[in-house]
Amino acid sequence: MRLSHYFLPVLKETPAEAQIVSHRLMLRAGLIRQEAAGIYAWLPLGIRVLNKIKAIVHEEMNRAGAIEILMPTLQSAELWRESGRYDDYGKEMLRIKDRHDRDLLYGPTNEEMVTEIFRAYVRSYKQLPLNLYHTQWKFRDEVRPRFGVMRGREFLMKDAYSFDIDARAARRAYNRMYVAYLRTFARMGLKSIPMRAEAGPIGGDLSHEFIVLAETGESQVYCHKDLLDMPIPNEDTDFHGDLESIVRARTELYAATEDVHDSARFEKEVPPEKRLSARGIEVGQVFYFGTKYSAPMKAVVTGPDGKEVPVEMGSYGIGVSRLVGAIIEACHDDAGIIWPVSVAPFRVALINLKSGDVATDKACESLYSRLTTAGIETLYDDTDERPGAKFATADLIGIPYQLVVGPRGLSAGNVEIKVRATGAKHEMPADAAVEYLVQGN
Amino acid sequence: MRLSHYFLPVLKETPAEAQIVSHRLMLRAGLIRQEAAGIYAWLPLGIRVLNKIKAIVHEEMNRAGAIEILMPTLQSAELWRESGRYDDYGKEMLRIKDRHDRDLLYGPTNEEMVTEIFRAYVRSYKQLPLNLYHTQWKFRDEVRPRFGVMRGREFLMKDAYSFDIDARAARRAYNRMYVAYLRTFARMGLKSIPMRAEAGPIGGDLSHEFIVLAETGESQVYCHKDLLDMPIPNEDTDFHGDLESIVRARTELYAATEDVHDSARFEKEVPPEKRLSARGIEVGQVFYFGTKYSAPMKAVVTGPDGKEVPVEMGSYGIGVSRLVGAIIEACHDDAGIIWPVSVAPFRVALINLKSGDVATDKACESLYSRLTTAGIETLYDDTDERPGAKFATADLIGIPYQLVVGPRGLSAGNVEIKVRATGAKHEMPADAAVEYLVQGN
Numbered sequence: 001m002r003l004s005h006y007f008l009p010v011l012k013e014t015p016a017e018a019q020i021v022s023h024r025l026m027l028r029a030g031l032i033r034q035e036a037a038g039i040y041a042w043l044p045l046g047i048r049v050l051n052k053i054k055a056i057v058h059e060e061m062n063r064a065g066a067i068e069i070l071m072p073t074l075q076s077a078e079l080w081r082e083s084g085r086y087d088d089y090g091k092e093m094l095r096i097k098d099r100h101d102r103d104l105l106y107g108p109t110n111e112e113m114v115t116e117i118f119r120a121y122v123r124s125y126k127q128l129p130l131n132l133y134h135t136q137w138k139f140r141d142e143v144r145p146r147f148g149v150m151r152g153r154e155f156l157m158k159d160a161y162s163f164d165i166d167a168r169a170a171r172r173a174y175n176r177m178y179v180a181y182l183r184t185f186a187r188m189g190l191k192s193i194p195m196r197a198e199a200g201p202i203g204g205d206l207s208h209e210f211i212v213l214a215e216t217g218e219s220q221v222y223c224h225k226d227l228l229d230m231p232i233p234n235e236d237t238d239f240h241g242d243l244e245s246i247v248r249a250r251t252e253l254y255a256a257t258e259d260v261h262d263s264a265r266f267e268k269e270v271p272p273e274k275r276l277s278a279r280g281i282e283v284g285q286v287f288y289f290g291t292k293y294s295a296p297m298k299a300v301v302t303g304p305d306g307k308e309v310p311v312e313m314g315s316y317g318i319g320v321s322r323l324v325g326a327i328i329e330a331c332h333d334d335a336g337i338i339w340p341v342s343v344a345p346f347r348v349a350l351i352n353l354k355s356g357d358v359a360t361d362k363a364c365e366s367l368y369s370r371l372t373t374a375g376i377e378t379l380y381d382d383t384d385e386r387p388g389a390k391f392a393t394a395d396l397i398g399i400p401y402q403l404v405v406g407p408r409g410l411s412a413g414n415v416e417i418k419v420r421a422t423g424a425k426h427e428m429p430a431d432a433a434v435e436y437l438v439q440g441n
Numbered sequence: 442m443r444l445s446h447y448f449l450p451v452l453k454e455t456p457a458e459a460q461i462v463s464h465r466l467m468l469r470a471g472l473i474r475q476e477a478a479g480i481y482a483w484l485p486l487g488i489r490v491l492n493k494i495k496a497i498v499h500e501e502m503n504r505a506g507a508i509e510i511l512m513p514t515l516q517s518a519e520l521w522r523e524s525g526r527y528d529d530y531g532k533e534m535l536r537i538k539d540r541h542d543r544d545l546l547y548g549p550t551n552e553e554m555v556t557e558i559f560r561a562y563v564r565s566y567k568q569l570p571l572n573l574y575h576t577q578w579k580f581r582d583e584v585r586p587r588f589g590v591m592r593g594r595e596f597l598m599k600d601a602y603s604f605d606i607d608a609r610a611a612r613r614a615y616n617r618m619y620v621a622y623l624r625t626f627a628r629m630g631l632k633s634i635p636m637r638a639e640a641g642p643i644g645g646d647l648s649h650e651f652i653v654l655a656e657t658g659e660s661q662v663y664c665h666k667d668l669l670d671m672p673i674p675n676e677d678t679d680f681h682g683d684l685e686s687i688v689r690a691r692t693e694l695y696a697a698t699e700d701v702h703d704s705a706r707f708e709k710e711v712p713p714e715k716r717l718s719a720r721g722i723e724v725g726q727v728f729y730f731g732t733k734y735s736a737p738m739k740a741v742v743t744g745p746d747g748k749e750v751p752v753e754m755g756s757y758g759i760g761v762s763r764l765v766g767a768i769i770e771a772c773h774d775d776a777g778i779i780w781p782v783s784v785a786p787f788r789v790a791l792i793n794l795k796s797g798d799v800a801t802d803k804a805c806e807s808l809y810s811r812l813t814t815a816g817i818e819t820l821y822d823d824t825d826e827r828p829g830a831k832f833a834t835a836d837l838i839g840i841p842y843q844l845v846v847g848p849r850g851l852s853a854g855n856v857e858i859k860v861r862a863t864g865a866k867h868e869m870p871a872d873a874a875v876e877y878l879v880q881g882n
Contacts (some may be wrong), residue, residue, distance in 0.1 A: 007508050009562035033558055035513055041558055042511040067448050070483040072476055072595045073578055091540045099532045099582045117474055117482055121450035137514055141540045154513045
């Protein structure tokens with residue numbers, strides 16, 4: 001993409017309303033624009049990141065055997081009356097009346113609807129296990145939306161729902177999502193730690209939050225340091241097999257958010273040198289809640305013994321739009337964002353230090369053409385800005401590799417690659433630079 | 442995907458509420474489920490088709506130089522008061538009050554919001570031309586939603602918005618979308634005909650509807666038959682160049698929907714043997730409306746002469762969810778759907794005629810593995826159903842190629858490929874079948 005043909009409205013000033021660094025950087029780097037309190041439009045750079053995060057989430061859901069569907073944003077109030085949550089949910093639920101005065105609501109979550117879908121079609125344990133997921137916009141009418149996309153009102157969430165014949169099978173379904181989440185966040189360059197959590201309004205008796213550590217995190221968390229260094233299950237992990245050992249190795253170690261933290265237990269179970277207390281951001285949560293929805297909503301299946309039982313369920317959320325903010329909280333410096341390669345809006349920022357100079361333009365055009373032909377997403381800064389402004393923009397928007405081309409380097413036969421994360425600079429001939437960037441060093 | 446692990450709730454009976462063939466087939470083939478009047482959940486097969494249609498639309502938008510963004514579903518009423526449409530829009534607009542009693546609405550379209558985004562960042566003609574598009578769920582509170590996704594209330598639309606310095610440049614922007622639309626629909630296996638149309642509630646003085654012919658179409662259309670046989674601009678089309686000749690070759694020929702049809706002109710301009718009168722379905726519409734929104738909303742840019750002028754705008758819609766229905770209306774027979782390959786949920790249905798038979802299972806597993814490794818999306822019917830039921834399902838859900846494997850064929854060293862669209866059957870060895878399917882014959 002040529003910057004001269006792109007829409008990248010970076011801001012020079014830091015917006016006064018943004019209290020946390022990810023919100024500030026998302027506004028300054030032209031990722032989002034607020035359209036109403038807690039409601040954002042995603043600008044070109046922002047939607048590219050959002051799409052990449054969503055793609056990683058979906059790949060890992062599919063790998064774990066979950067099946068994509070897509071439920072609508074608006075739901076009938078009737079469904080929520082069946083589960084008993086319509087009155088419970090309070091003012092965070094956005095309630096709507098249509099032209100015929102029927103009660104609708106903007107879905108804050110989808111347990112009821114997916115249970116309705118399940119019960120309409122599934123009759124037998126032979127059709128289980130089943131895990132259906134979707135990524136859809138949701139709405140929670142927060143009384144005080146803030147922190148940009150970290151606590152917005154309209155937000156994008158991936159939510160998966162598992163259906164099993166009994167508690168044992170449901171536990172296996174829970175483990176599959178638990179392991180999929182470890183992989184998902186790791187692929188985004190994040191170190192996530194599953195922590196025992198309260199189930200809250202979803203209900204149920206087993207739940208983990210996946211927490212990313214960041215100095216600016218929203219809540220205090222406490223855990224055993226070994227959780228930080230455990231290997232991530234690789235992509236050949238057999239999701240049909242037994243994942244209990246992977247999960248148990250983690251759940252055996254103390255890890256809790258401040259809501260459920262027990263300092264006596266923490267000190268008893270964790271040796272002093274292994275105690276970690278830090279700030280964290282929740283990026284996902286998994287729940288096992290048994291028959292909380294299937295029983296009242298009569299989602300029953302026939303078991304091997306011919307008897308009908310309510311299906312055992314769990315739900316599994318990932319805050320897709322929230323992750324954009326969480327990744328920035330974990331990956332930035334004073335100059336701006338430092339995107340992990342896997343979610344970066346572009347892999348390479350090609351910086352022309354002297355637009356209009358024939359040799360420099362020619363070298364840039366050649367590099368741009370070779371990189372894009374090789375499938376490397378490249379943002380080519382072909383504008384008339386001064387080099388300093390171009391560097392500042394590239395740093396701010398956090399493209400992993402800057403490929404810098406100017407008359408002086410070219411006369412020595414070289415271009416320069418700057419690695420955004422480390423600041424390391426490498427001079428090399430153009431051919432070597434293309435090879436370096438295509439190989440993904 | 443193994444059918445035994447999939448979620449494909451096909452219905453044996455034709456649902457009584459469905460009046461048109463696409464609605465009936467979408468329910469029977471397990472593509473969608475109604476969750477409220479005019480509000481649908483997309484089941485696994487349905488979301489696969491929807492995703493493919495969206496991907497084609499985006500590829501062609503990008504090719505034509507449009508830039509992806511994503512605007513939220515909910516909008517502030519304030520914006521629509523600025524343009525004057527808040528009161529005009531009537532009961533089709535779903536109006537919402539949040540917990541603080543602020544007026545929101547579920548966006549039926551995004552002219553106002555995109556104009557607000559534009560005016561916040563763009564000041565100079567040097568930043569033009571600009572075309573921003575997004576694909577987002579929208580809501581129109583139809584008094585009588587019907588025909589499934591063809592006239593739903595919550596629907597997925599791609600809408601693009603162009604911004605130009607003057608009417609001439611705006612016309613070029615209009616032509617780029619016009620040509621992109623020809624390519625987009627052709628890639629989905631559809632023959633679309635652009636027809637002069639009324640601008641309706643969007644406003645403006647130049648508009649074309651893109652109509653797909655189908656016997657069951659919603660409206661009568663009239664056009665010159667030569668429009669059916671014009672070549673589609675190829676993928677090397679230079680969207681920076683002059684597209685006027687491509688557009689003019691079409692607009693010179695008579696083509697009108699019944700709303701604007703002029704039978705005297707039709708008979709005068711079109712020789713009798715070239716007159717076509719048929720049923721059609723609208724799948725997209727393009728509008729040039731000049732300064733209708735930019736003037737009241739003060740979206741102005743400085744021109745080369747230093748003077749501020751309101752920007753010239755157009756908007757360009759494609760009914761992404763509607764297209765699923767439209768494609769089925771155009772592509773089906775008595776047995777079910779006939780998906781064009783480019784939008785098919787799977788390319789190949791692998792049918793095991795005797796699950797449990799060792800040799801047949803082994804042959805199927807090998808084919809399944811080879812096809813998926815080659816990147817061919819394959820739905821493997823590994824269930825215990827009778828062959829007749831498997832054939833009926835494969836026909837119903839419309840997978841382009843059926844790869845049929847049974848003991849009798851195997852003993853002669855053969856498998857069978859059935860082409861869903863033509864019914865043609867080809868016996869060949871397994872190796873040749875894989876080659877046939879991978880090559881995309």
